[in-house]
Amino acid sequence: MRLCVNIDHVATLRQARGEFEPDPITAALICELAGVDGIVCHLREDRRHINDRDVYLLRELVKTKLDLEMSMDPQIVSIACKVKPDLATLVPERRQELTTEGGLDVVKYFERVKEVVEELHSNKIEVSLFVDPVEEQIEAAAEAGADLIEIHTGFYANTISEEEAKEELEKIRYAAKLGKRLNLGVNAGHGLNYLNIIPLREIREIDEVSIGHSIIAKAVFVGLENAVKEMIRLVKGV
Numbered sequence: 001m002r003l004c005v006n007i008d009h010v011a012t013l014r015q016a017r018g019e020f021e022p023d024p025i026t027a028a029l030i031c032e033l034a035g036v037d038g039i040v041c042h043l044r045e046d047r048r049h050i051n052d053r054d055v056y057l058l059r060e061l062v063k064t065k066l067d068l069e070m071s072m073d074p075q076i077v078s079i080a081c082k083v084k085p086d087l088a089t090l091v092p093e094r095r096q097e098l099t100t101e102g103g104l105d106v107v108k109y110f111e112r113v114k115e116v117v118e119e120l121h122s123n124k125i126e127v128s129l130f131v132d133p134v135e136e137q138i139e140a141a142a143e144a145g146a147d148l149i150e151i152h153t154g155f156y157a158n159t160i161s162e163e164e165a166k167e168e169l170e171k172i173r174y175a176a177k178l179g180k181r182l183n184l185g186v187n188a189g190h191g192l193n194y195l196n197i198i199p200l201r202e203i204r205e206i207d208e209v210s211i212g213h214s215i216i217a218k219a220v221f222v223g224l225e226n227a228v229k230e231m232i233r234l235v236k237g238v
């Protein structure tokens, strides 16, 4: 299983003062030096954390893989086509939300999703769709031409009892197997931390996880390099 680190929260801290520190670019480079497999950032329509300057600089400097999370807004799609990340992950976006709250409804927005996938493909950008672990959504993702899915693990992460966690884990396992059967790459993310990653890493069909908040939160106390290295050990089970 590979680990990609989402650096949005570093930009959130920078925006708290509206100045220059801490710089998410520096964070990306430290994550790479610590051994991550890729960097993730979300250019939101309201630019609440990552901004245009960040994505262009990240494109220039990230040597592993750049995964740009994005909505299907035409202006954002046009920026993605210029930036040319290695991967574009389409997510739903609502202005008022604190963070992404669920998967993209690929069934409902099928025609628009297909159109955006085609536009990104014509710019040689691989496309992942962030979806809930629901059969119809994954089938629609394959039909829309996506290369990968990212399974939303937020419901799993929010469970309280062990029994509930097991149930959600089984949904993720089923979704991951289905994704593989449909020839899709399978990523997973949202709400993953140093504890709930352990049962999840047993799902062999998951190629990659995308983790942000828990790593940046730990980094405040132990430093980014240590926080990243500890998560790499857990994700890889070494």
Ligand code: PXP
Pocket: 006, 008, 042, 069, 089, 091, 099, 100, 130, 150, 188, 189, 190, 191, 192, 210, 211, 212, 213, 214
């Ligand atoms: N994957 C997607 C699609 C997301 O929107 C987010 C949050 O930005 C993450 C992964 C990372 O979630 P977290 O910050 O909870 O680790």
